[in-house]
Amino acid sequence: MLGLDDLDTNSENVIIGMIDIYKAIIDEFKPDGFRIDTVKHVNTEFWQAFSPALMAHAKSLGIENFFMFGEVYSFDAKELSSFTTKAKLPSVLDFALQGAIRSALVEQKGSDELANLFAQDHFYQTNHKDIENTNANQLVNFTGNHDMGRFAYFLKESKHNYSEQEQIQRNLPANAMLFFTRGVPVIYYGDEQGFVGDGGDQDSRQDMMPSNVDSYNNDDLLATNKTTADNNFDTSHLFYQTFAKYAELYQQYPKALRFGQQTTLYSQNKPGVFAIQRVAMIQGEEQTLVIVFNTSSQVQSLNVLTKSQTEKRLYQSIANTKGELSPLSFAIYQLK
Template sequence: MTAPQSVRDLDLKHLASRTFHPSPVAWEDQVLYFLLLDRFSDGKETDCRDNRGRRVTKGGTPRFRPGDEGNAIGTEPEASAWREAGNRWCGGTLKGLTGKMGYLRRLGVTAVWVSPLFKQCSFVPTYHGYGIQNFLDVDPHFGTADDLQELVRVAHANDIYVILDIILNHAGNVFAYDRGYTPYDGATVYPVEGFRAADGTPNLPFGPIDTEAGPWPDGALWPRELQRFDAFTRMGYIRDWDRYHEYLEGDFFDLKDIHLGDGEADSFRPSPALLALCDVYKYWIALADVDGYRIDTVKHMGAGATRFFASVIHEFAQAIGKENFYLIGEITGGRTNAFETLETTGLNAALGVDDIPLRLEDLVKGKTNPIDYFDLFRNSLLVRKESHVWFRDKVVTVIDDHDQVCRGAKKERFCAGAPVWRKLVLNALALNATTLGIPCIYYGTEQSFDGEGGDDRYLRECMFGGSFGAFRTRGVHFFDEENPVYREFSKILALRRKKPPLRRGRQYLREISGDGVNFGLPYVIGGEIRSVVPWSRIFDTEEMVLAINTDVDAPRTAWVLVDGSLHREGDRFSCLYSTDSTRIRGKTIARRVNDVILAIQVTVPAAGFVMFERC
């Protein structure tokens, strides 16, 4: 398929005339999985399972074994080569991802969020996909538009939705200013030397390009509508990331800021560039039948541009039968800003990358009071709602991710730093999956990746091995369905699918007691908490009681309060899941604490997780 050069070449009416895959009824029912396409699969793995569950015996890359850890860093030259490989293209493809839909389905994933896959500038290794040179084509490192269509078809056949990561705020480093020092100062519009050719040289006219002159397909910027001189703000790079106007008009490092329009949200006037990008992203919905977009850097777009785009895309998606096409915004600035942005713009959900990951991690590792995490979902005054239920489908919750802006300069995954954290990563995944929000798994967390190293590249290890494999390896893959974390988490996600309270219920951190008389919330003592941490999810008349144990050395037992209006003394609660399989189907009996309060006794294995429901 030859890529179009202009939005005028897009036959949207014809593309939209077919039948499309319907949207999910409720996105809070879904489990997302976010991956960097270049780092996920090249399709050459052996000793794994294909989409139909059959053992793969052909292929060049064997499965990781514990003795392989560190095999890429035996000498300093080898370690240097491994580190440097993390800054380059590694080889993951759309076809590789297509062949792993069975791996994701068996884990319990129902929606895959794919990093940007559009054509990048050819002279820089922007393997992550955020430096786009052609918004109307797939980068050849990943494959073709036909490969994308096949990926979506196979995903849908495996009951998995597809969400594409998209960018409107900026393009790649597609032109050069005529000077070296270009800081944003609020007034200067810098002259441009020219669009960059395929080798990065800025020798192309800054304006509409004559394709006969040879820049297609690797030079300048496409579609043609973005070649207008007024398509970019041209005000230099951002220095103060929180200064109003600067973060809207400045360049994102060397990525060039696109002028999306003028005016505040209620009086916004879209630019020709934004109108073109709206057509671009309608095209990808119609061509590939995708189910949602994750929109990058929403803060830098502004409320007016975001609202306009959300309205256009929702209307187009509904017109072709995708009634609940989901738009997830990367919104920084905490809960207040996220809520206000959703209310103002019409985005469906915010990506919870600010405070949720660290508070969730610190809770599981016994470093903070549990209420610090649970209060993120119940501050009704902050969000001006009468309850916290809105969070169930308005925030996508994560543990690990590819940027970790919440960590500042020290970046690493949950499992980094000490072997003991690998014992607790299942609890982190379980807490994320069974508390409010739409849970999202970052690729490799289910295989206990540690991301050690300190900067972004180390968070982006290769699942398929190659020259930059996880755990400082090369030449071994990590699609291990026998891994205990993968295996146990798949059981937890299966129960999440089956039990509505785990997806849609209200949420309450529960008080505990050692003697069954004196109750209180679990809290930090002496700098740590080693305790049962329980919570309830209530949906209509059903209550499920869940708990983790932050003690990695010993099981813990506690009396846990339950809802006295839903249960009676003597009611039996059955253990649906425990990390100690011998305790599954064990029973505990509700006893009365006083006239209105009931409690059940719960034992949680060391570093373990349990689920109970009334028989």
């Protein structure tokens, strides 16, 4: 980091010392895992030693689901994947997915933006001998963060001049994509309270408790009359309630939505239908979910999807006429 002394991470003594430090942290605090900042600024050989050692140590202590993910600020899936394949980290923050969601729902590019990204998921497949193998289901999904800013801010500053209602409408499917496409969903704190912010870095780090920061308190929060000068732990907020429903569905169908193989069924070169299939084996039986998003502000026909099996609709975010999908909505179906 700028202004701090560098450690020689090429030195074997430094590698051993850093591993010992973090083993001691695991010993004492038994954390669920680590987020590792700015991993691309450290040589690959360091991570190749550090990551397997800590994963094995946590497992030896009975922390079976210990998880580490790195921050690699890149929108290139091939570059991101090199840190799970070559550098042997279990996962990274999926900046490439953030970019694709932003392209589709903020910039109004085609749903092909999403399909093109997911077509690169094979880059994340690993075949390690010393640690568990990884795939795209372990990537960490997000729409915005403390450095780049919030998704709501991108919508506010868009050249499309979205109204507040349109910003609310586009926030919801963006977050649904975190839960129902492959990867691990992460909500940046405050997004569930409609926080917007004035940009990246410190401008997107608003207080949840009543704030005294003027640049925070002049924000027009979404779907609420509150400002950050108020207490913002409102479990009745539209976003909180909606994200809670997404989480409930995610937990209700964990095999397909957490571990299921994802395939793109349909996309187009303009805003509209984006459909994926998630398939998992459960006690020898296949469970297949189809999730269909409408990234357009217009009603879309579902006739583009060929149905060879009977489907049961599990959820729709906005009521729609049969065979159609309402604007900026999504639906989840289970194939029988």
